[in-house]
Structure formats: C-alpha cells, structure tokens
C-alpha cells in the first residue's frame with residue numbers, strides 16, 4: 364500500500380490506483396483513452412503521482428498522433444525504408460533534427476504544418492524529389508534508388524502533388540466561380556488568384572486541394588487554364604455576364620453573376636476560408652493580389668509555365684485558414 368499526501372484531507376493517506384476512461388483535448392481535437400490514476404482511499408480525490416501522470420502524458424501523445432497526426436513509429440519506419448538519416452530527413456523537411464527525433468520517439472505532438480508535411484511525404488514519397496530541389500539538397504544515391512521516380516507534368520490525370528491529390532471536381536469549381544463573381548464583378552486575373560489561394564489554403568489545412576485544379580506559373584501569377592472553359596459555359600447558360608475593360612492600356616475581362624444567390628458548402632473548412640477571403644477580395648485589387656502572389660515561394664521557386672506543387676501550400680504568406 365502506498366501512502367501519499369492528499370490535498371483534500373491535508374495529510375498522508377492510504378491510496379489506490381483506479382482505471383478511468385478520460386477524454387483529453389489538444390488544439391480542439393480530442394482523444395479518449397483508458398488511464399490509471401491514484402486516488403485517496405479516504406475521500407476518493409485524485410492524488411499526485413509522478414509516474415502515473417508521466418505515463419498518461421506519453422499515452423496521450425501516442426494516441427493523439429495515431430488518431431490525428433503522424434505516429435512516431437511511422438515516421439521512423441518511413442525514414443528507414445527510404446534510407447534517410449535523421450539529419451538528412453530533417454533538413455529536407457526543414458524541421459530541426461531535435462524536433463524530428465522527438466516526433467519519432469512520440470515525445471511531442473507535431474505542429475499542424477509539420478504534421479501535414481510529414482503526412483504528405485509519407486503518402487507520396489516522390490515528394491522527396493521536390494523537397495530536395497526546393498531546398499537545394501541532393502538526395503544520396505541509395506535514397507534515390509529507394510524512392511519511386513518523380514512524376515512528370517504529363518501524368519496530371521493521376522492524383523499527385525500538382526492537383527493536390529484530388530480529382531478535378533467540376534461541381535465545386537462552378538459553385539466557386541458563382542461565389543466569387545457574386546461578391547462583386549471580378550477580373551479573370553483576380554479569379555485565378557482567388558482559386559489559387561483557396562486551393563492552397565485548403566490544402567494547408569486539409570492535406571488535399573478543394574477543386575483538384577492545377578496551377579501554372581504565369582507572368583501575372585498562378586494561373587489555371589480550365590477556369591476559362593467553365594466561365595464560358597456559365598456565360599452561355601446565362602448565369603454570368605462578361606465585360607471587357609481597359610486598365611493601363613490593356614484589355615481585361617471581368618465577370619459578374621446574373622442572379623445573386625447565397626452559396627454555402629457542406630464542408631465547414633472551405634466556408635471558413637471563403638469567409639476570410641471575401642473581406643480580402645473586396646478590399647484588394649487585382650494588381651495588389653498579383654503582387655502578393657508573386658511573393659509566395661510557390662511562385663518564386665516554380666519555373667515559368669510549369670505546374671506549381673501543392674507542397675508549397677505549407678509556406679504560404681497569405682494564409683486564409685488562420686486569419
């Protein structure tokens with residue numbers, strides 16, 4: 364029998380260990396697990412027990428990473444199967460070696476952005492090539508042998524880093540065009556950026572894109588060709604109208620919705636992003652948004668007319684998830 368100090372009884376008392384089911388919360392996400400706690404035999408209040416409390420916090424991290432993040436042993440297994448040292452893997456990910464080790468050992472819960480990056484890479488090992496290119500770190504030969512060949516742009520029908528691991532979703536694209544053009548009349552340049560920021564913000568938050576569109580690096584910023592055919596269809600159906608206007612001696616097109624309607628998605632994550640974006644879109648002109656998009660790593664690091672990897676979503680300056 365262990366004697367401990369009970370704060371309630373204010374003296375040393377006989378104690379016992381009981382099993383309870385407890386729900387714990389971290390950043391709004393919950394985990395339920397069976398834990399052991401020590402209680403006072405006299406009043407049944409919990410008494411402090413360093414060993415048990417430590418075990419609860421370890422079990423919680425393991426359960427949390429398993430349910431909501433990346434389990435440490437999965438990170439370790441991945442790293443070893445691709446023949447990466449902790450040092451190499453941490454510099455590719457841009458995570459401090461100490462931090463990576465704490466994740467592998469289940470001593471810490473990865474930050475959201477690190478967790479999404481880890482999930483992405485584990486799901487798609489070919490991203491190691493992208494990371495190595497972005498960071499200017501060459502993959503050692505034995506690593507290259509272990510990782511499947513990188514994806515070429517031609518294979519865009521596959522789910523990959525350029526479409527955000529999502530099939531193109533026409534219904535969502537059409538509803539978004541209607542949403543953006545009902546805020547106020549919107550230029551095609553601005554519409555492209557709105558889609559880019561929506562998809563990349565959503566990807567940062569959810570680990571996949573919302574529309575499945577891929578974006579090329581164009582001189583005016585990120586650009587997605589397929590928007591134009593959707594806009595044309597909507598115009599022919601009389602849902603939107605197109606207008607041409609002159610700006611700095613160049614002709615631009617803008618679109619506006621014919622019949623205003625409230626557009627709400629079933630997905631709360633996208634509604635939040637749109638809500639944050641709408642204020643921004645109403646107060647910023649196309650030129651300002653282009654300038655902002657030109658400061659994104661996504662745009663800077665991608666060669667002209669090449670698709671932009673969604674892995675850059677994690678480095679967004681303009682983040683409509685948290686604003």
Ligand SMILES: [Zn+2]
Nearest residue numbers: 369372403406
């Ligand atoms: Zn007591």
